[in-house]
Amino acid sequence: AIEVALAMLQRDGRWLMQLRDEIPSIVAPGCWGLFGGHLDPGETPEQALRRELLEEISWQPAALEPVMVHHIHHRMAHVFLAELSVPLERLQLLEGQDMALVSTEELLAGSIWSTQLGIHRPLADGLLEVMRHVSTRQA
Numbered sequence: 001a002i003e004v005a006l007a008m009l010q011r012d013g014r015w016l017m018q019l020r021d022e023i024p025s026i027v028a029p030g031c032w033g034l035f036g037g038h039l040d041p042g043e044t045p046e047q048a049l050r051r052e053l054l055e056e057i058s059w060q061p062a063a064l065e066p067v068m069v070h071h072i073h074h075r076m077a078h079v080f081l082a083e084l085s086v087p088l089e090r091l092q093l094l095e096g097q098d099m100a101l102v103s104t105e106e107l108l109a110g111s112i113w114s115t116q117l118g119i120h121r122p123l124a125d126g127l128l129e130v131m132r133h134v135s136t137r138q139a
Contacts, residue, residue, distance in 0.1 A: 006036035028124035045078035
């Protein structure tokens with residue numbers, strides 16, 4: 001299985017999402033997902049996530065809390081929860097087509113509006129399952 005580390009970053013009750021690039025060879029092209037990525041050889045999931053967040057949004061949280069390991073297709077995702085302690089405007093989108101802070105209700109609708117593209121785009125496979133797990137855990 002491919003191992004990845006993903007960040008559920010929360011600010012004011014909303015979740016930071018990344019609209020993935022339209023590259024056919026990547027997982028979930030053109031879909032909304034969580035920031036993060038593959039573990040490099042020898043990296044722990046937290047080390048990989050910290051590296052990926054710097055590469056993708058030029059920021060990382062002070063603390064990351066592991067919340068679940070999610071298995072889908074041939075991928076094992078280490079999911080971490082953290083507070084997004086800076087406003088969205090302070091982040092630099094260095095990978096992906098768009099980013100947005102969205103409510104749980106918007107996520108449960110199954111698609112999210114992209115202000116960059118001017119259209120709704122679907123969620124990546126497995127994202128709803130991860131969000132439901134974490135929402136239940138926080139309740």
